[in-house]
Amino acid sequence: MKKIGTLVFFCLMLFMLPSLSHASAGLHLYLNGVSLSPSAEAQMIKSTTMIPIRVVVEELGFQVDWNKKTRTVTIHNDKKTIELVVSQKWATVNGKKVNLDVAPIIKSDTTLVPLRFVGETMGLVVDWENETKSVYLFTSDFGSEVTQPKPPVTQPDPDQGGSTGTGKDEGNNSSNNGNAGNDSKVDLSEIQTMSFEDNRLIIGVSKGDLKPTQQRLTGPNRIVVDIPNSKFSDTFSKTQNFASSGQAEFIVQDHPVVEKIRYSQYSDNPATVRVVIDMKQSQNFSVYTTKDPNTVVVDLNGSSPDPGKDNGTGTLPPHSGKYIVVIDAGHGAKDPGAISLNKRNEKDFNLAQALKVAEVFKNDPDVEVILTRTDDTFLELKERVAFAKQHQANLFVSIHANSINKSSISGTETYYSRDDESKAFAQVMHNNLVKGTELPDRGVRKQSLHVTRETNMPACLLEVGYLTNQTDESALYQEDFQYRVAQSIKDGIKQYLGLKS
Amino acid sequence: MKKTILVLSTLLLTIAIAAGCGQKSADPQPGDQTEVVQPAEQTLKIQSFYTDDQILNLVPKDTEIKFSDAKAKYLAALKTLQQTDDEKLIALWDKSEFLSATLKDDGALTVDVKIPEDAHLGASGEDLALQSLLKTSFQFDEVKTVDILVDGKSVDSLMGHVELEHPFSRN
Numbered sequence: 001m002k003k004i005g006t007l008v009f010f011c012l013m014l015f016m017l018p019s020l021s022h023a024s025a026g027l028h029l030y031l032n033g034v035s036l037s038p039s040a041e042a043q044m045i046k047s048t049t050m051i052p053i054r055v056v057v058e059e060l061g062f063q064v065d066w067n068k069k070t071r072t073v074t075i076h077n078d079k080k081t082i083e084l085v086v087s088q089k090w091a092t093v094n095g096k097k098v099n100l101d102v103a104p105i106i107k108s109d110t111t112l113v114p115l116r117f118v119g120e121t122m123g124l125v126v127d128w129e130n131e132t133k134s135v136y137l138f139t140s141d142f143g144s145e146v147t148q149p150k151p152p153v154t155q156p157d158p159d160q161g162g163s164t165g166t167g168k169d170e171g172n173n174s175s176n177n178g179n180a181g182n183d184s185k186v187d188l189s190e191i192q193t194m195s196f197e198d199n200r201l202i203i204g205v206s207k208g209d210l211k212p213t214q215q216r217l218t219g220p221n222r223i224v225v226d227i228p229n230s231k232f233s234d235t236f237s238k239t240q241n242f243a244s245s246g247q248a249e250f251i252v253q254d255h256p257v258v259e260k261i262r263y264s265q266y267s268d269n270p271a272t273v274r275v276v277i278d279m280k281q282s283q284n285f286s287v288y289t290t291k292d293p294n295t296v297v298v299d300l301n302g303s304s305p306d307p308g309k310d311n312g313t314g315t316l317p318p319h320s321g322k323y324i325v326v327i328d329a330g331h332g333a334k335d336p337g338a339i340s341l342n343k344r345n346e347k348d349f350n351l352a353q354a355l356k357v358a359e360v361f362k363n364d365p366d367v368e369v370i371l372t373r374t375d376d377t378f379l380e381l382k383e384r385v386a387f388a389k390q391h392q393a394n395l396f397v398s399i400h401a402n403s404i405n406k407s408s409i410s411g412t413e414t415y416y417s418r419d420d421e422s423k424a425f426a427q428v429m430h431n432n433l434v435k436g437t438e439l440p441d442r443g444v445r446k447q448s449l450h451v452t453r454e455t456n457m458p459a460c461l462l463e464v465g466y467l468t469n470q471t472d473e474s475a476l477y478q479e480d481f482q483y484r485v486a487q488s489i490k491d492g493i494k495q496y497l498g499l500k501s
Numbered sequence: 502m503k504k505t506i507l508v509l510s511t512l513l514l515t516i517a518i519a520a521g522c523g524q525k526s527a528d529p530q531p532g533d534q535t536e537v538v539q540p541a542e543q544t545l546k547i548q549s550f551y552t553d554d555q556i557l558n559l560v561p562k563d564t565e566i567k568f569s570d571a572k573a574k575y576l577a578a579l580k581t582l583q584q585t586d587d588e589k590l591i592a593l594w595d596k597s598e599f600l601s602a603t604l605k606d607d608g609a610l611t612v613d614v615k616i617p618e619d620a621h622l623g624a625s626g627e628d629l630a631l632q633s634l635l636k637t638s639f640q641f642d643e644v645k646t647v648d649i650l651v652d653g654k655s656v657d658s659l660m661g662h663v664e665l666e667h668p669f670s671r672n
Binding site: 466 | 554555556557591592595596618619620621622623624625626628657658660661662663664
């Protein structure tokens with residue numbers, strides 16, 4: 001570990017040398033040691049290096065889409081998709097919401113995005129040299145001759161996406177003063193011990209009040225726990241055999257459910273330690289923290305000690321090991337919903353559309369779709385909510401068609417009610433849905449609607465199009481339109497869950 | 502603001518006094534009221550609520566209502582929600598019918614509406630329609646609660662997206 005660190009550091013030093021010659025100018029960007037074109041102007045905003053999206057495309061080679069209407073930047077390669085919204089201090093990475101230190105901004109017609117966040121998320125190693133005001137970017141395969149990373153122990157795993165950078169920890173620790181965008185030196189909690197006993201993974205930490213997040217993933221079954229504001233203590237690091245991928249692990253011998261436990265510094269900014277428990281089968285678990293001694297506990301014994309508590313994002317795909325998504329066809333039976341221009345009922349569109357979503361998800365390995373109604377029956381709003389809760393749904397999507405007494409209004413809208421994960425979920429769903437409907441994008445809206453407010457999982461309501469508009473109406477009742485929309489809903493759900501579509 | 506309230510309450514007081522004399526002996530049921538005294542027609546400036554063509558926000562607009570009986574004030578106010586001459590605005594209740602709006606002594610206003618199927622709106626339309634009804638009703642200080650019935654029945658939702666409270670309280 002130490003050795004690799006020294007090598008990487010030496011390696012970095014080599015590339016820093018030429019930059020000293022033009023230390024007087026502004027910010028410099030280097031990719032794998034090669035200076036990027038002078039037009040690649042970076043700017044410092046609140047000690048975070050921001051780069052124009054043009055540079056992301058032209059110099060870093062990622063694909064970028066810019067939606068002028070929603071002011072959303074989508075950056076992607078074959079593995080990762082980042083969505084950033086101008087002036088929003090959060091982004092989504094493969095549909096998962098993450099917080100940003102600095103929001104993307106528009107400055108003299110140029111959209112600037114945070115370099116470190118984008119770079120590291122897309123698998124680059126980002127290093128900041130304060131003296132020369134230079135940012136060094138390295139692709140993960142660069143320098144492989146020096147450090148000779150072993151192929152990953154397991155298959156390429158979405159949970160380890162953040163630590164693809166070769167010897168990233170060491171590189172940063174050796175120049176820990178003034179990393180761009182990491183200047184707000186929070187007092188990190190140190191991971192001191194890690195042990196597994198009595199079906200509990202107990203992680204000893206130096207400080208309490210941690211807010212770990214959890215996910216249960218399938219194929220293979222694993223539990224992923226992220227501990228924010230934390231790093232491994234030096235003592236702990238020395239006793240561990242970290243692979244060059246930045247990951248260490250221990251095998252749990254002869255356990256009926258647990259195979260092994262892996263951990264890595266998943267992200268440096270914000271500092272996050274990720275712990276993955278590889279499971280032999282799906283298993284209920286709970287995550288909690290204790291004080292004196294300060295620990296984070298992943299408990300596989302039975303159910304959560306506080307079953308009423310909502311465990312947050314993406315928790316527990318239950319017994320089947322699949323994510324449960326409830327699709328709710330709005331209205332039904334005595335409640336026809338809106339009446340279209342040609343006197344067709346909204347409830348019939350909603351049902352046909354919901355059934356097609358179920359159809360495109362048939363035999364899906366990761367997601368199980370459950371419908372609130374499969375025929376022309378009526379459910380009260382609270383019955384729809386109770387249905388989703390009873391099935392312990394991970395996501396809730398209600399399908400509707402819109403109506404207003406002004407026939408010129410046309411387009412697709414997506415609604416959410418809660419400012420929790422629902423907001424990001426609605427955004428992801430909407431971005432996909434408008435591609436499916438090919439109708440005007442009328443945006444994501446917040447409104448206090450019963451089914452999206454009273455559910456306790458990420459929830460949104462889709463108003464696919466306006467039945468009171470000629471164009472929308474004729475599209476909505478067509479089979480091929482409904483299949484296209486069903487596919488876009490599926491794409492949105494898979495994107496939000498971080499699954500391959 | 503203070504001034505507006507003062508003016509408004511003075512106005513209301515005047516109306517109440519004006520209307521009051523004819524009503525002491527009258528049957529409290531509004532429907533079968535035999536008007537002994539014909540009170541003078543009142544004109545009142547109120548705010549009515551509509552939405553913009555993005556169906557995003559409630560937009561208040563000054564309107565004027567005329568009524569002879571103070572008890573008819575609420576129905577008159579709600580009926581302003583059925584149309585607007587402002588082309589930039591959308592009236593959310595244009596295809597619906599307000600059957601009655603009755604205020605009890607304790608400040609409980611009961612509004613009975615008829616919503617034909619072709620008046621059903623989408624999610625934001627329904628929410629804004631409901632809010633426009635409530636805001637228009639609660640601008641009268643004497644209204645403490647609003648209970649909305651559909652064809653005389655207490656239902657869960659007007660149009661299937663937003664739940665009704667029975668009654669809604671001023672918050």
